[in-house]
Amino acid sequence: MNIGLEIHSLAQRLWPICRSITGPGVRETLSILQEYLPDLTVHEVPTGTQCFDWTIPREWIIREAWITGPDGECIVDFHKNNLHVMGYSIPVDQVMTLEELQENLYSLPEQPDAIPYITSYYRERWGFCLTHRQRQALKPGNYRVKIDSELRQGSLSYGEVLLPGESEKEVFLSTYICHPSMANNELSGPCVSTFLARWLKEQPRRRYSYRIVFVPETIGSICYVSRHLETLRRNVIAGFVVTCVGDDRAYSFLPSRYGDTLSDRSARHVLSHLSPTYGQYSFSERGSDERQYCMPGVDLPMATIMRSKYGCYPEYHTSLDDLTLVTPTGLAGGFEALQRAIEIIEKNRTPRITVLCEPQLGKRGLYPTLGTRDAARQVQVISDLLAYADGTRSLLEISDYIKAPFWEIETLCSTLEQHELIRSSYDVPDNRKTTTC
Amino acid sequence: MNIGLEIHSLAQRLWPICRSITGPGVRETLSILQEYLPDLTVHEVPTGTQCFDWTIPREWIIREAWITGPDGECIVDFHKNNLHVMGYSIPVDQVMTLEELQENLYSLPEQPDAIPYITSYYRERWGFCLTHRQRQALKPGNYRVKIDSELRQGSLSYGEVLLPGESEKEVFLSTYICHPSMANNELSGPCVSTFLARWLKEQPRRRYSYRIVFVPETIGSICYVSRHLETLRRNVIAGFVVTCVGDDRAYSFLPSRYGDTLSDRSARHVLSHLSPTYGQYSFSERGSDERQYCMPGVDLPMATIMRSKYGCYPEYHTSLDDLTLVTPTGLAGGFEALQRAIEIIEKNRTPRITVLCEPQLGKRGLYPTLGTRDAARQVQVISDLLAYADGTRSLLEISDYIKAPFWEIETLCSTLEQHELIRSSYDVPDNRKTTTC
């Protein structure tokens, strides 16, 4: 089955669940992911736990939320679209005039058919979200608002997959599971991550270990870092925040703090070959969990490969960010970009030529017999690879230098290794390359 | 009172004085500046004193200089405009034909209404300057030329203000006082410097010491360096030549020898925010006392912030460079640019965040309550400052990196220091950063 369709089908299944930063929706989501990833372990962190400067909040349970109008008709119902209720709304059961109600309604005048996504995690209030068109049609009169929610001592839930490799050095993938029914931001993230984890699990050998986490955004990643800081700092040599990898309109890149890590270089290399006009954002335009991972003292080499970037497409954080916007093609493209970036990290090595001057390719059958343009290009690329195989540069650096895709160079390198014209060395990359400009 | 008007009023007072590289005009100028700067000390260096490759010349005294025409009418009179006599003219009292006179007249055919500014410090001759229009109207006949001047053993005069700070490391300002009645080049320089010195004197604390000198150009700065070389080399961590800071048409920048000192970086930062299209000149286009300060073995980190640069505006070195060209607005702008550059040097420090991951701004009231665009920008800037507060970069480097003005970042940094989210360290900058490219 086509990978894009498989990922899309998982997204459809997770779509109706009402996720937030805590609560049953997160657990239900993780439980479905466990069907795909038996290695996924779920962890609970109790309300009130201190995580650096933050405290795990109370758990939010939402059972129902609706408004009925002056004639008793149902205006909005959380069960029809979970964006209708503001995330972390406190309970309410009250009759009020339209005027009073308006203060707790949220809509988007510029996108009159979109329901906005609104939350209030750290200030107690309640609210309803609806389309501006519907809001403008509300008649004067008395409305009954009812939110049957609860904020109680509970826990924050997150999932974690650890795949051991030959080295304890790790590649770290982090995605988030705290948004209700929205597709590019965010269902594409956990769904693509799930299939990346399955692909990694199937590999006959892994040079590096892999850590894939499914956390609520911000509080979840802060919590995760606070519990694993030393291990992460010691072992993570590259990593990616997986978010907004589902539509098929664009590729985008957001670098780590100084943009110079192995993750950054791999990602830029992949995107420059998959889509040379990919969107290049600066670290100042960040907005997801790299905000935590790339902070001083944490210093993880986390870059972000995206399709359309959060905040930069019109459907962002509205009901229009749905599973028609996110397509199997878009998901497959997001998956491929991350897969290629990971393959670069796995296969990168430093080649060294074993002969002096150019080797005679012809006597080894390495000289293409057909005189086509493609053959000429291949001879050129082999020749360049041999010339730069001086033991000072990795395949990734050579690929960038000669402007050829890593996957082409790496395949040629393997061939030349088989002919004993190249010997390569594998060095563990330096994960502290986050403080140079 | 508006600072621009105050500076302009000082310039008006100094305007009529006939300054040269030595002589009574320099002393009168310094004496007026002492009214504004009681700390200003005046130094005299005797004729014949050796200063590196140069010798202090004889002192020039000019009492009168005029030409009368065939009908006895007054053609030019030094007392009407001190540009009429060539600087350092030797005495003359002679009757000659127009033809003979022409050899000692100077005018500008392309600017027929401007009197040029001409000097002959190191070759003995005499001359008169006048407008080309007037020159062309001269009738044949006999002219009497009279210059009552004197070149005698005397001294070169300069002024110096030393303002001690917490550190003996110094910021050095140098301006020149050797030009007769011209406004942008040069009265703007000593006038703005005077008000910078007053402002620095009023500061409740100064991290660095300040040295502000008023010298005749070239011979004066060479002389000053020759008397203070070791102190300047040891202590000066930044500095500016103050010249051409009076008109309101442009901002310009001339870097130090390699353009990489703290002075250069501060100046570029200020100008890029005050006037992003400011004129960027190369060190090869220098022409004032940075010619001496930036020479090998002297190696002072001196940059030059200007309004319209010397040599690059049509009125330069003519009678048209007057106090209508130099305006209160222009002077205030020159003052502000230098003031901001000095403030950067004073307030620059290296911040380090005190918590891991992002701090929770909301619980400290640091999250703006109004959801405006400005508020969103401020959150972004706070967030960037915290992310780059990794102890490896100064506020100036961070400001440049995230493209925000230093003064905005520095204010936010102070707030975050008050909330103990940032601790900063102050390092003395390296004043030997003048030999890297």
Next chain:
Amino acid sequence: MNIGLEIHSLAQRLWPICRSITGPGVRETLSILQEYLPDLTVHEVPTGTQCFDWTIPREWIIREAWITGPDGECIVDFHKNNLHVMGYSIPVDQVMTLEELQENLYSLPEQPDAIPYITSYYRERWGFCLTHRQRQALKPGNYRVKIDSELRQGSLSYGEVLLPGESEKEVFLSTYICHPSMANNELSGPCVSTFLARWLKEQPRRRYSYRIVFVPETIGSICYVSRHLETLRRNVIAGFVVTCVGDDRAYSFLPSRYGDTLSDRSARHVLSHLSPTYGQYSFSERGSDERQYCMPGVDLPMATIMRSKYGCYPEYHTSLDDLTLVTPTGLAGGFEALQRAIEIIEKNRTPRITVLCEPQLGKRGLYPTLGTRDAARQVQVISDLLAYADGTRSLLEISDYIKAPFWEIETLCSTLEQHELIRSSYDVPDNRKTTTC
């Protein structure tokens, strides 16, 4: 006599000789060059000698090669144009139909009047080259083909000139002598090299030693490196492959592996002043003996200054690359560019000013007395040279920095040295600058 005409006249003399990678044509060529260069020694390397990954091939002797047509008429004759026979053709003497003959004919449909240049050094076959126009006119019928050639145990020949200098450190020039009658690629190379060697020989003093070699391309340079590897690695501080230096349409540059050696910097400097729009190629576009010299473990600092680059002009590797395409002017220009690049290497040094602050140029007569624009520029350049004469940068670096030609700066430097305002030091450049990017 004009240098361009002299070089062109040597090219005319060498034109008719049938050169290949081995054989009598190479020896005849070297023997003529010995008339010009009595220091030229000729070396023979026997067939079968192992040179790194390669083996010296059998020697190729070609006596005659022709085709006669159905009516007995001569179709092509090697004695009319030595491009008619494929290089290293094995003997043949056979009658065959036009259809059979076609498989061994080579022509260029897109250049119907050009005879292509084809070789088959490492696979045994035979072939004829002719214009496409002639080929299309061939009538059906029987053709007799006759190639009287021989592949036998023999040797590969190359020539070498060694000119000792004050230092054993060397500048290395390499050119090739394996192409039959073609002018830009290749006769221009050995002819210009011959005159460079004569010019170097005539110099009253040489700071460096010079090694000029005339080798067959690829196998010859590999062979040469294999016999002199340690000496070359130890002594060569700069060098140039001399090829395609004969037409007058363009200047081109091909860098060494990382483009950062003294050769690269000298060449770029010369070309940027001779022809600012010169063609800048990348090392990936290489195609001559720098392919061997710049390989890892050999690491010679070899750059290539060309007129129209091989592979990049329409006449390349055809009979149209002749002595009308290559002109005396073109050859003189190629000679001049290489000569200037060598002069930079010879004369480069690190100047240091001997006084503090600016010296007084006037009292030494160094201040131009004429107030022309040229004079003003010269004062500026002297002033810049003095300012950057800080003992940290060579004349070449200073020339690049202030964007003035080396030859202008070097002349001024000599004058300032005579006036004892500058003292310079000569350092031997680092020849291992080939592994930094």
